[in-house]
Amino acid sequence: MIQQRKSPNAPASLAGRRTWNGKDVQEALYADQDGKCYLCESCTEQYYQIDHLRSRKNYPEKTYDWANLFLCCSYCNGRKSDGFDDIVSPCDVPCEEIFDIDLKPGCKAVEISVRRADVPGAERTRELLHRLHNGKSAGMRDFRENLFYKKLRGAVLDFACCLKEYKNHGTPENRAKVAELLKIGKPFLAAKMSLLRDCPALLEDFRQETIWNRSQTEG
Ligand SMILES: [Zn+2]
Structure with missing residues (x-):
């Protein structure tokens, strides 16, 4: 989960208060x-839905x-449902600074930890992220949860390889490969950020590449 930005002007179709998933809403959210x-930072492509951060029911x-x-994505929307109305507000806080998403070598559970417990909703968000990354209990993921985990793990391992190459041979080419995987449209940036944080020198090297959507809360 990283901080989100939202276009200042609401799409016109919302003014009628009859539908929340008009084409203009979908296009604006997709662009933003x-x-x-x-929630999970997968690329949604065909499989997106529109989630009410605070549920329609409540x-x-x-x-x-x-x-x-x-x-x-439909995966996250189904698991969030109306049971997590009290998570952090993604446009208001730098989510990538609040949580660590760690895939420990040899360990099947994804460790989600809160770095800033002072942020309202942080603990509840950790519970949701834990649910999304580990299923109801670690090692007991259902089919779809396992597919998600494999996708995340593959992307994080690829990133770790590129990072290691850059650490060993700091060539412009190796730097560009890491930078490419940190672009805002790439998946799983929060987990990549957690890997970078393990090595402060690398985090410093890629400081510019890891400022995502922060202009709204800065200054
Ligand atoms: Zn998702």
Whole structure:
């Protein structure tokens, strides 16, 4: 999960308060979120849905509220449902600074930890991210949860390889390969950020590449 940006003007179709998933809403969310699910950071392509950050069931007044709508993959939307109304507000806080998403070698569980417990909703968000990354209990992932885990693990291992190459041979080519995987449209940036944090010198080298969507809260 990384911080999200949202176009300041709500799509016109929301004004009628009859539908929240008009074509203009879908297109605006897709552009704002670089085609990725705001929760798991998978590229959504065909499989996106529109999630109400605060659920329709518990916050009916926010049903057509532009600030409450996010692009989400069907995998995450189904698991979040209306049981996680109290997670962090993704446009307001630098999510990638609040959580670590660690895939320990040889360990099948993905470790989700809170780095900034002072942020409202952080612990509840950790619970949701844990659910998305590990299923109901680690090692007991269902078929779809396992597919997601394999996709995440593959991307993180690829990134770790590129990072190691760059660490051993800091050539411009190796640097460019790492930078490419840190572009905002690429999946799983928060997990990549967690890997970078393990090595402060590398984090410093890629500081510019790891400032995503921060202009709204800076200055
Ligand atoms: Zn997702």
